[in-house]
Amino acid sequence: MARARLNSGNPTEQELPKAKITKDSLKNAAILLKYMKPYRLKFGFGLLFLLLSTIAFLFIPKEMGSLIDSATNSIKRETLNNINEIALLLVGILCVQAFFSFFRILWFVEVAEKTLASIRKDTYFKLITLSMDFFSRRRVGELNSRISADLSQIQDSITTTFSEFLRQIIVLAGGVTALCLVSLKLTLMMLSIFPFLIAAAIFFGRFIRKISRKAQDKLAESNIIVEETLQGISSVKAFVNEAYEAVRYSNSIDKVVKYAMRGAKYRGGFVVFITMGLFGSIVAVIWYGSRMVQSGEITVGQLTQFILYSGFVGGAMGGFAELYAQLQKTLGATERVVELLKEHNEPISIVSAENSVKQHLKGDISFNNIHFNYPSRPEIGVLNDVSFTANAGERIAIVGPSGAGKSTIAQMVLRFYEPQKGQLLYDGKPSNNYSLTDIRNQIAIVPQDVLLFGGSIKENIAYGKIGASDEEIIEAAKGANAHNFIMTFPEGYDTLVGERGVKLSGGQRQRIAIARALLKNPVILILDEATSSLDSESERLVQEALEELMKNRTSIIIAHRLSTIREADKIVVIEKGKVIEVGNHNDLMLKDNGLYRYLSELQFEA
Numbered sequence: 001m002a003r004a005r006l007n008s009g010n011p012t013e014q015e016l017p018k019a020k021i022t023k024d025s026l027k028n029a030a031i032l033l034k035y036m037k038p039y040r041l042k043f044g045f046g047l048l049f050l051l052l053s054t055i056a057f058l059f060i061p062k063e064m065g066s067l068i069d070s071a072t073n074s075i076k077r078e079t080l081n082n083i084n085e086i087a088l089l090l091v092g093i094l095c096v097q098a099f100f101s102f103f104r105i106l107w108f109v110e111v112a113e114k115t116l117a118s119i120r121k122d123t124y125f126k127l128i129t130l131s132m133d134f135f136s137r138r139r140v141g142e143l144n145s146r147i148s149a150d151l152s153q154i155q156d157s158i159t160t161t162f163s164e165f166l167r168q169i170i171v172l173a174g175g176v177t178a179l180c181l182v183s184l185k186l187t188l189m190m191l192s193i194f195p196f197l198i199a200a201a202i203f204f205g206r207f208i209r210k211i212s213r214k215a216q217d218k219l220a221e222s223n224i225i226v227e228e229t230l231q232g233i234s235s236v237k238a239f240v241n242e243a244y245e246a247v248r249y250s251n252s253i254d255k256v257v258k259y260a261m262r263g264a265k266y267r268g269g270f271v272v273f274i275t276m277g278l279f280g281s282i283v284a285v286i287w288y289g290s291r292m293v294q295s296g297e298i299t300v301g302q303l304t305q306f307i308l309y310s311g312f313v314g315g316a317m318g319g320f321a322e323l324y325a326q327l328q329k330t331l332g333a334t335e336r337v338v339e340l341l342k343e344h345n346e347p348i349s350i351v352s353a354e355n356s357v358k359q360h361l362k363g364d365i366s367f368n369n370i371h372f373n374y375p376s377r378p379e380i381g382v383l384n385d386v387s388f389t390a391n392a393g394e395r396i397a398i399v400g401p402s403g404a405g406k407s408t409i410a411q412m413v414l415r416f417y418e419p420q421k422g423q424l425l426y427d428g429k430p431s432n433n434y435s436l437t438d439i440r441n442q443i444a445i446v447p448q449d450v451l452l453f454g455g456s457i458k459e460n461i462a463y464g465k466i467g468a469s470d471e472e473i474i475e476a477a478k479g480a481n482a483h484n485f486i487m488t489f490p491e492g493y494d495t496l497v498g499e500r501g502v503k504l505s506g507g508q509r510q511r512i513a514i515a516r517a518l519l520k521n522p523v524i525l526i527l528d529e530a531t532s533s534l535d536s537e538s539e540r541l542v543q544e545a546l547e548e549l550m551k552n553r554t555s556i557i558i559a560h561r562l563s564t565i566r567e568a569d570k571i572v573v574i575e576k577g578k579v580i581e582v583g584n585h586n587d588l589m590l591k592d593n594g595l596y597r598y599l600s601e602l603q604f605e606a
């Protein structure tokens with residue numbers, strides 16, 4: 001049963017998994033219900049209005065029956081009046097019903113929107129303050145779906161499913177009572193057939209949906225073939241594989257037809273069942289009712305009432321299955337959202353004023369016998385007994401083959417992860433003597449792949465210091481050798497970048513990241529050098545900007561091109577998570593069979 005959506009939620013495109021209704025799943029639902037507490041009064045009034053509008057709704061068939069009876073009983077003058085009066089009463093009932101329904105919908109939507117806004121915000125706040133470990137275990141798509149699909153499902157439930165459930169229960173109880181009042185005999189006859197037929201129709205309907213989903217899946221598979229071949233059309237042509245792809249696609253499409261035909265047979269059967277079974281039974285009830293009219297047991301108006309109430313009751317019974325499924329989906333969604341809300345987050349406040357620097361760093365860093373493995377892969381030791389020191393203002397280069405653990409060291413400095421053994425010291429004090437915000441606020445990173453957010457260049461630079469003035473931003477851009485290229489755009493600093501904006505080159509993006517870091521004015525700087533090389537002019541501009549950035553700060557440079565680190569105060573060479581050489585360029589070049597010397601010579605030859 002498709003229901004119109006009343007709120008702002010996205011239509012849930014994917015089928016959400018259902019959860020069993022258990023004590024635990026209900027407990028989770030109760031946790032989210034707490035978010036509704038501030039709006040409970042409005043919700044209560046919504047429920048009251050729901051009750052009143054449904055009761056008014058239940059009177060409509062009764063008065064319609066009376067209307068017909070007053071027309072058929074006699075054609076006396078007062079009856080005519082009676083018809084008008086009953087019609088007026090009906091209009092009155094409709095008005096009352098409309099009035100209650102309007103406010104019920106308004107209030108339910110308001111409660112759902114406001115409740116969901118709080119849950120959405122809390123979920124998002126939770127997500128952005130979770131540890132990096134959490135993100136390395138989850139896929140972004142999955143987390144995205146919690147914020148969109150799962151929360152929309154919950155929102156839908158507050159606005160529609162829950163109230164529909166209550167409404168159907170009232171309609172069912174009221175409808176059956178009204179049916180009994182009209183004729184107990186006819187009601188018993190109807191109730192002995194209809195519930196079974198409706199149950200069979202639901203069961204059959206579900207079965208058919210399952211089969212048609214299979215056909216849809218197969219169709220999606222064949223669409224993937226089209227997508228793949230079109231994306232790789234040059235490969236298809238170069239290998240003259242048109243014939244191969246044609247066969248692959250034909251086979252896939254034939255499968256679609258096979259499943260669709262299987263579904264068609266059941267679909268046809270379903271129509272036969274509905275026509276013969278359901279409508280046949282309706283004919284039977286009306287036939288029986290008509291005979292009762294003929295024998296004077298009931299009036300035509302009462303038979304009309306009976307038919308209308310039967311429709312209500314049948315509709316309510318049929319709707320329950322879908323509502324139950326929706327309820328299960330909501331419990332599933334609730335479970336996933338609550339699970340996320342219960343995750344441990346990093347001690348970082350989402351109120352910026354609370355994150356101001358309290359303990360200032362000088363810039364000494366020291367790794368003391370650090371052992372580390374990523375919590376998601378505990379069997380692989382990534383850092384083994386790593387020790388080195390960086391004094392305030394020094395340039396330390398970390399060098400080593402791919403996968404040696406260089407970026408991991410950078411992440412440890414940022415305290416994205418904690419070591420399993422050993423100690424990380426800042427200014428000679430253990431890292432946990434400082435708050436996370438104090439440390440991260442005084443470190444800036446220029447990453448390998450610079451991600452620019454959708455927005456203007458100005459906003460992207462200001463990400464290093466929220467609220468920076470235009471002058472500060474321009475000064476940082478000048479220091480980063482970015483000002484000149486920014487000014488070549490007609491809109492200058494207001495030029496939009498990111499997915500929907502101007503595409504900047506690798507070197508330009510790096511200079512924006514450098515400007516961002518300059519604006520942050522950190523004590524410690526981490527440079528994760530880009531692996532892809534820039535052209536020599538771009539390289540010169542970036543290098544110049546980096547020189548400016550590194551002045552008077554402790555810099556940790558993850559170097560891929562060894563030519564850029566000759567001037568480093570210290571070069572730490574790591575291999576398979578172990579420090580194997582430490583020294584400056586000249587020291588390390590003197591080492592026979594040294595890894596640094598080997599790598600240097602390799603790059604020089606290249």
Ligand SMILES: Nc1ncnc2c1ncn2[C@@H]1O[C@H](COP(=O)(O)OP(=O)(O)OP(=O)(O)O)[C@@H](O)[C@H]1O
Nearest residue numbers: 136374376377382401402403404405406407408409
């Ligand atoms: N989030 C993560 N979860 C699990 N393992 C990881 C994670 N990040 C990195 N690793 C693993 O840790 C090891 C060290 O990776 P790291 O990125 O520190 O190496 P690297 O020296 O910086 O390499 P490259 O020069 O290629 O960037 C690798 O084996 C890598 O597969």
